[in-house]
Amino acid sequence: MSRQVYMDHAATTPVAPDVFHAMAPYFTESFGNPSSLYTLGQQNKKAIEEAREKVARVLNASPAEIFFTSGGTESDNWALKGAAFTYRNKGNHIITTKIEHHAILHSAEYLARLGYDITYLDVDEEGRVSVEDVAKAITDGTILVSVMFANNEIGTIQPIEKIGKLCRERGVLFHTDAVQAVAHVPIDVKAMNIDMLSLSAHKFYGPKGTGVMFLRKGVKLDNFIHGGGQEKGRRATTENVAGIVGLGVAIERAGKKMVAEQKRLSALRNKLIDEIMKRIPYARVNGALGDTRLPNNVNVSLIGIEGETMLMDLDMFGISASTGSACSSGSLDPSHVLMAIGLSHEMAHGSLRLTLGESTTDEDVHYVVEKLSGIVERRRNMSPLWEDFIKAQERS
Amino acid sequence: MLYSDKVMDHFQNPRNVGEIVDADGVGEAGNPKCGDIMKIYIRVEDDHITDIKFKTFGCASAIASSSMATELVKGKSVKEAWDLTNSAVAEALDGLPPIKMHCSVLAEEAIHAAINDYRHRQGLEPWEEKSHDELVEEHSHHH
Numbered sequence: 001m002s003r004q005v006y007m008d009h010a011a012t013t014p015v016a017p018d019v020f021h022a023m024a025p026y027f028t029e030s031f032g033n034p035s036s037l038y039t040l041g042q043q044n045k046k047a048i049e050e051a052r053e054k055v056a057r058v059l060n061a062s063p064a065e066i067f068f069t070s071g072g073t074e075s076d077n078w079a080l081k082g083a084a085f086t087y088r089n090k091g092n093h094i095i096t097t098k099i100e101h102h103a104i105l106h107s108a109e110y111l112a113r114l115g116y117d118i119t120y121l122d123v124d125e126e127g128r129v130s131v132e133d134v135a136k137a138i139t140d141g142t143i144l145v146s147v148m149f150a151n152n153e154i155g156t157i158q159p160i161e162k163i164g165k166l167c168r169e170r171g172v173l174f175h176t177d178a179v180q181a182v183a184h185v186p187i188d189v190k191a192m193n194i195d196m197l198s199l200s201a202h203k204f205y206g207p208k209g210t211g212v213m214f215l216r217k218g219v220k221l222d223n224f225i226h227g228g229g230q231e232k233g234r235r236a237t238t239e240n241v242a243g244i245v246g247l248g249v250a251i252e253r254a255g256k257k258m259v260a261e262q263k264r265l266s267a268l269r270n271k272l273i274d275e276i277m278k279r280i281p282y283a284r285v286n287g288a289l290g291d292t293r294l295p296n297n298v299n300v301s302l303i304g305i306e307g308e309t310m311l312m313d314l315d316m317f318g319i320s321a322s323t324g325s326a327c328s329s330g331s332l333d334p335s336h337v338l339m340a341i342g343l344s345h346e347m348a349h350g351s352l353r354l355t356l357g358e359s360t361t362d363e364d365v366h367y368v369v370e371k372l373s374g375i376v377e378r379r380r381n382m383s384p385l386w387e388d389f390i391k392a393q394e395r396s
Numbered sequence: 397m398l399y400s401d402k403v404m405d406h407f408q409n410p411r412n413v414g415e416i417v418d419a420d421g422v423g424e425a426g427n428p429k430c431g432d433i434m435k436i437y438i439r440v441e442d443d444h445i446t447d448i449k450f451k452t453f454g455c456a457s458a459i460a461s462s463s464m465a466t467e468l469v470k471g472k473s474v475k476e477a478w479d480l481t482n483s484a485v486a487e488a489l490d491g492l493p494p495i496k497m498h499c500s501v502l503a504e505e506a507i508h509a510a511i512n513d514y515r516h517r518q519g520l521e522p523w524e525e526k527s528h529d530e531l532v533e534e535h536s537h538h539h
Contacts, residue, residue, distance in 0.1 A: 304453060305453070306431050306432070306453060306454050306455050306458070307455075308455035308456060309407075309454070309455055309456055309459065312407065312456050316408070325431055325455075334431070344428075345428055345429040345430075345431070346428040349428070349431040381413075382410065382413045382414075382450075382451050382452060382459075383433075383451060383452070383453040384424065384433050384434070384435040384451040384452070384453055385428055385433050385453035386453070387451065
């Protein structure tokens with residue numbers, strides 16, 4: 001088999017071996033229902049509570065503020081729909097941004113169909129929301145502000161602490177979708193005045209299908225999943241014990257490694273960006289640079305080439321990556337995030353996202369740049385768009 | 397895999413890539429907004445397409461459709477080339493995913509545009525081209 005370089009860690013990560021080993025007994029011998037009173041059940045309840053403490057420690061929250069869900073999407077749905085239904089008599093206005101994940105955007109669109117008034121804030125060309133815009137958008141009828149912590153496509157980190165402070169001062173609930181940020185960059189829900197936060201285990205070497213909703217103590221929020229009395233009556237369904245245990249081990253493990261990984265990955269990320277800019281003419285970096293970019297995110301647009309073509313060519317060399325081009329998603333419009341930062345359709349169709357992770361090495365970075373520059377040269381040579389672009393450059 | 401082996405072959409090893417400097421007809425279809433542009437160059441001798449080259453910006457199915465379409469019309473009479481349908485291109489590729497069918501339509505459109513450019517240069521009346529939407533519609537009725 002040829003060399004495999006996985007550069008799509010923002011899509012998902014493999015379950016770390018120690019996480020997997022910690023989970024394994026809960027599928028077989030430790031199968032008890034945590035709601036059962038006998039030992040087999042109660043020891044699983046204890047395992048869940050240990051996981052809850054681990055999550056709380058990483059976020060600087062209290063264990064009582066942590067609720068396990070099926071993932072980031074459920075947590076996002078809970079935050080938006082929960083706030084909308086709970087506070088429907090207080091107001092019908094929700095503020096979010098144009099670059100949120102579809103879990104937020106599609107929930108917001110659904111609420112709009114029910115009569116809620118949604119404000120989608122613009123972002124600047126680096127994909128950053130302005131705190132002043134949030135302040136200006138808040139009205140007496142605003143019941144929720146939801147701004148993602150860091151963007152999944154372009155990696156831009158939002159001024160969450162400032163937005164949190166503003167919302168607290170104005171008495172408006174503040175939710176952040178932190179799926180791409182948790183265990184990658186430091187998060188302190190207290191210092192940042194976060195009321196609700198969504199996270200997902202499979203983005204930090206935990207299992208898929210497990211997530212968390214942080215709900216600050218004292219914040220009233222209707223339930224989203226109704227049923228039994230699990231999670232202190234806040235989120236029904238027999239607990240995904242193995243998943244929750246895995247999430248706990250994964251977040252603790254990632255929390256310990258975070259500072260070192262942040263430094264290591266930022267350096268690799270910068271190297272990858274620099275090498276691409278050096279080797280490939282007319283490459284453009286999408287998103288912020290430096291400390292306000294996720295340490296593992298590289299997103300570039302390569303004019304003249306369509307994203308799916310790049311992905312398939314890279315796949316031939318064992319490289320897994322992602323694109324904001326429409327052709328890969330099945331819709332005709334390219335990524336809403338790339339459009340929101342002002343990219344032309346051509347540039348959005350030519351976008352490539354490479355997201356690094358624990359397995360990424362210096363050699364991987366060189367390998368990817370080497371293969372990518374060859375692919376770009378070959379595909380540009382057969383692109384009429386590139387031909388037109390170069391002619392226009394020569395004229396100007 | 398999303399694509400047939402034939403699509404993968406024509407995507408990885410596209411036939412007839414390039415341009416013909418003093419072509420007898422040049423045609424373009426698609427637009428950057430949709431993420432697909434095909435440009436086709438033809439050489440016509442004795443009412444036959446003796447050479448054909450293309451350049452394509454687009455996804456794998458757009459590139460494979462261009463490659464296959466040029467193969468199918470090479471050596472054919474101008475009228476035969478005109479009659480090439482997008483369904484024939486897709487069939488020759490052992491099918492395309494439904495969402496990608498418009499790529500094969502683009503190949504048909506680009507060839508039509510090149511032929512009409514040739515006819516125009518020869519002082520002949522252009523043949524009637526169908527719109528992209530009509531072609532997509534027509535195709536969906538075939539299946």
